[in-house]
Amino acid sequence: MNVVAGVMLVLGFGFILSGVIGILRLPDFYCRLHAMGTCDTLGVALMIGGLAVSEGFTLISLKMLLVLVFVSLANPTATHALGRAAVRAGLTPWTRTRGEDGQ
Amino acid sequence: MNGPDPPYAGGSGRFSCPGRDMPARVGTHPTNRSPPRSFGLRLLATLPLGLILFGLWLVLSPKWDPFHLTLGALTACVVALLSERLIVQPPPIAEPDGRTLLWMPWHRFALYVPWLAVRVVVASLQVTYLLLHPRLPVSPRVLRIRARYPHTLARLTLANSITLTPGTVTLDVDGDEFLVHALTESAGHDLERSTMPDRVAWLYGVTGP
Numbered sequence: 413m414n415v416v417a418g419v420m421l422v423l424g425f426g427f428i429l430s431g432v433i434g435i436l437r438l439p440d441f442y443c444r445l446h447a448m449g450t451c452d453t454l455g456v457a458l459m460i461g462g463l464a465v466s467e468g469f470t471l472i473s474l475k476m477l478l479v480l481v482f483v484s485l486a487n488p489t490a491t492h493a494l495g496r497a498a499v500r501a502g503l504t505p506w507t508r509t510r511g512e513d514g515q
Numbered sequence: 516m517n518g519p520d521p522p523y524a525g526g527s528g529r530f531s532c533p534g535r536d537m538p539a540r541v542g543t544h545p546t547n548r549s550p551p552r553s554f555g556l557r558l559l560a561t562l563p564l565g566l567i568l569f570g571l572w573l574v575l576s577p578k579w580d581p582f583h584l585t586l587g588a589l590t591a592c593v594v595a596l597l598s599e600r601l602i603v604q605p606p607p608i609a610e611p612d613g614r615t616l617l618w619m620p621w622h623r624f625a626l627y628v629p630w631l632a633v634r635v636v637v638a639s640l641q642v643t644y645l646l647l648h649p650r651l652p653v654s655p656r657v658l659r660i661r662a663r664y665p666h667t668l669a670r671l672t673l674a675n676s677i678t679l680t681p682g683t684v685t686l687d688v689d690g691d692e693f694l695v696h697a698l699t700e701s702a703g704h705d706l707e708r709s710t711m712p713d714r715v716a717w718l719y720g721v722t723g724p
Contacts, residue, residue, distance in 0.1 A: 437651055453639065454636060471577060478571075487679070488679045489675065489678075498686075499687050500687075507654070
């Protein structure tokens with residue numbers, strides 16, 4: 413059980429780390445939204461899952477699974493809110509053909 | 516969530532993204548409003564919500580003695596009655612024929628959620644590969660998806676599912692149209708060919724896009 417939990421925690425950490433690297437490397441705001449989405453969906457799911465496995469089936473692990481459900485509902489909503497605000501503000505998406513400034 | 520019409524409904528085209536060659540917009544979905552139902556029916560529809568809230572109380576509160584159970588039951592009742600108009604009444608997220616969403620086929624979630632989870636894992640691996648690739652081979656694009664649903668909850672589910680899948684983010688929803696930002700060309704193509712809109716329609720037992 414501890415091995416499974418450890419593997420899940422390390423994998424979750426890896427996904428969150430790659431998300432952070434993505435936020436640093438990607439060219440514009442919209443792309444960085446994707447990086448955030450990755451670390452929040454799979455990374456957080458794996459970490460909470462790993463903690464729940466190491467805890468065993470108790471009331472506490474049930475609470476952790478509830479946290480997972482709420483995160484997976486709230487995270488896309490927050491991402492969408494950020495993206496929509498950017499669209500409303502008129503931020504032009506970066507594309508490879510248009511070059512760095514997006515114009 | 517206090518009215519059937521979002522401020523941008525009706526084809527004012529406010530979410531046009533400057534300078535992009537996007538497909539032309541098409542018509543928006545008419546908003547349905549069914550007549551209000553009787554107090555008894557509304558109370559009956561509130562009951563499942565109260566039970567769900569009480570279950571949540573049981574999980575979150577470790578003290579299962581009569582005093583705290585009574586407190587939880589009372590709280591669940593009050594919250595269910597106060598939030599009843601958000602969930603049960605017609606305009607925001609109910610079906611146009613007046614059935615409340617609490618009577619929808621909930622068991623289909625048991626099939627939809629694992630399918631979505633697999634999609635999320637596959638797409639996560641693809642996006643992680645992109646992020647760690649030395650040349651960072653992203654080719655972002657903006658696309659429009661059309662999906663016609665009779666109620667807002669189905670639109671919300673599709674928009675959230677798209678955003679939850681790494682590589683695609685829903686930027687805006689206007690009637691039937693979903694404005695989506697895709698991290699790569701192939702992520703956009705995958706979404707355009709995806710069965711996700713049909714699955715959401717099946718999930719709520721409504722006619723699809």
